[in-house]
Each structure stands twice: as structure tokens, then as C-alpha cells.
């Protein structure tokens with residue numbers, strides 16, 4: 001473990017934890033790019049996760065999201081989610097910003113999670129935007145690739161869509177604002193399990209770095225850490241984060 005990182009953690013006034021699909025990988029949730037395993041491998045996620053794809057084929061897209069939502073319902077938070085919730089209780093100020101659409105951070109006890117790309121738990125009408133509240137709890141395990149007709153909106157009869165931000169859609173303004181402000185203000189940022197490909201979310205660690213924060217990438221794939229005070233901790237989040245916690249706060 002790198003002493004400078006432990007020191008920065010113990011002295012941190014404001015830690016920003018920024019997560020991507022990799023933080024949920026050890027809960028069995030496929031990461032975004034391999035979310036298209038099996039039958040879904042035929043599709044490019046950037047094409048499937050778009051309003052155009054939903055308009056063209058609502059059953060294919062709704063079926064994919066319901067399959068993913070059912071996977072989340074059956075998953076449990078892993079040691080990475082729990083270590084992040086533990087850090088929140090031990091440090092004076094922690095902001096958690098996620099690109100993920102699952103609720104595993106919340107289920108691990110994290111509060112005030114900032115979801116930059118929405119969530120599977122907040123479907124709404126594609127036409128009038130009204131929230132849709134009665135998603136089936138546990139469908140029988142949908143097999144991959146099953147097309148599902150989306151429910152219809154009670155008010156206008158429009159098709160219900162997942163409450164996520166698709167490619168080409170803008171992010172919830174408040175969430176983005178909050179995330180960028182926290183990035184400009186934090187003194188330490190952990191970037192956990194993200195390929196950093198999608199914008200503007202990927203600007204969060206860049207803003208932190210520009211403002212002099214220490215930035216630590218936690219990812220089994222080593223991440224180029226070229227800026228001052230930037231580190232790469234190669235490894236799985238569910239292993240590295242508990243190790244960090246243990247080194248900083250030995251029980």
C-alpha cells in the first residue's frame with residue numbers, strides 16, 4: 001500500500017469517491033461493456049442505450065434493461081460498496097458520485113449518492129415523463145435476449161422507459177453541477193472501476209486533478225497515472241478498498 005495515499009486519506013477534509021461499473025463487478029453485475037454478454041453481444045451498447053434504439057425497437061431495449069434490473073435485484077453489495085460506506089462514516093466529508101444505474105451503493109448504506117447517469121429504479125413515461133411506480137419486483141429470471149413489451153403510462157398511454165441517461169441525452173443538471181463542484185473542492189479522489197471513456201462524467205477526476213487533489217485509480221487494469229499526485233492502485237475494488245481501509249484505520 002502506498003504510504004502517501006494512506007496519509008492523504010487520514011488528512012482528507014473532503015474525499016470524492018467516483019465509481020463506474022467495475023465497483024459492481026464483484027457483485028456479479030456485468031460491467032457496461034460486457035453487459036452485452038451472450039445474446040446481447042450482437043449489439044453495441046452505445047447503440048442500444050439510446051433513445052433512437054428505444055423508439056425503433058422498444059421491446060428489445062426494455063427487455064435488455066429488465067434483464068439488467070433483474071440481475072441487480074438478485075445481486076448484493078460487495079466489499080467495495082461496503083468499504084465506501086465505511087469510509088463515509090469515518091471521514092469528515094465524503095461525496096459519492098457514480099456512473100452506475102444500480103442501487104448497490106445505497107444498499108451498502110451510502111447516503112446521498114449522486115447518480116450521473118440515472119438509475120434502473122426510476123422508470124418514467126417516454127412521452128410525458130411521468131414516473132412509473134409499479135415495476136415488477138422479481139420477474140421469473142428473464143433469459144438473456146428476451147424481448148419485453150414496456151408497460152404503458154397510466155396518464156398518456158406512452159411507453160415506459162428506464163430512468164437512465166442514454167447516449168446523446170443530457171445528464172440531470174443538478175447531479176452534474178453537484179459532482180463538478182465536489183470535484184473542484186475535494187482534496188482526494190478515488191476513481192473506482194471505470195474505463196473513463198464517457199463524457200462529461202469522465203471530467204470529474206480531471207477537474208479534481210486540475211484543482212490539486214490527489215487522484216487514485218483503483219482498477220485491475222493499470223490506469224496511466226501521469227499527473228502530479230496521481231496514483232494507480234492495480235487490483236479489484238473489492239480487495240483494494242478494504243485493504244486501504246484496514247491500513248488507514250487498523251481495527
Ligand code: BV8
Nearest residue numbers: 020021022031032033099167168170193194195198199237
Ligand atoms: C451527452 C447509463 C450531449 C445507461 C451510460 C465523442 C467524443 C467524446 C464524447 C462523445 C463522442 N461522441 C458522443 C459523445 C458523447 C457521449 C460519450 O461520451 N460517448 C463515448 C462512448 C465516447 N456521451 C453522452 O452521450 C452523454 N451525454 O454528451 O449529451 C448533450 C449535451 C447537452 C444537451 C443534450 C445532449 C451521456 C452519456 C451517458 C450514457 N449512459 N449509462 C446504461 O447504463 O445503460 S454510460 C455507461 O458506460 C456507464 O454509465 C458509464 O458511464 C460508461 C462507462 O462505463 P464504466 O462504468 O466505465 O464501465 P466499463 O465497462 O466501461 O469499464 C469498467 C471498468 O471497470 C474497466 O476499466 C475494468 O477494468 C474495471 N473493472 C472490472 N472489474 C473490476 C474493475 N474495477 C475494479 N474492480 C473490479 N473488480
Ligand code: ZN
Nearest residue numbers: 125128153156
Ligand atoms: Zn405518459
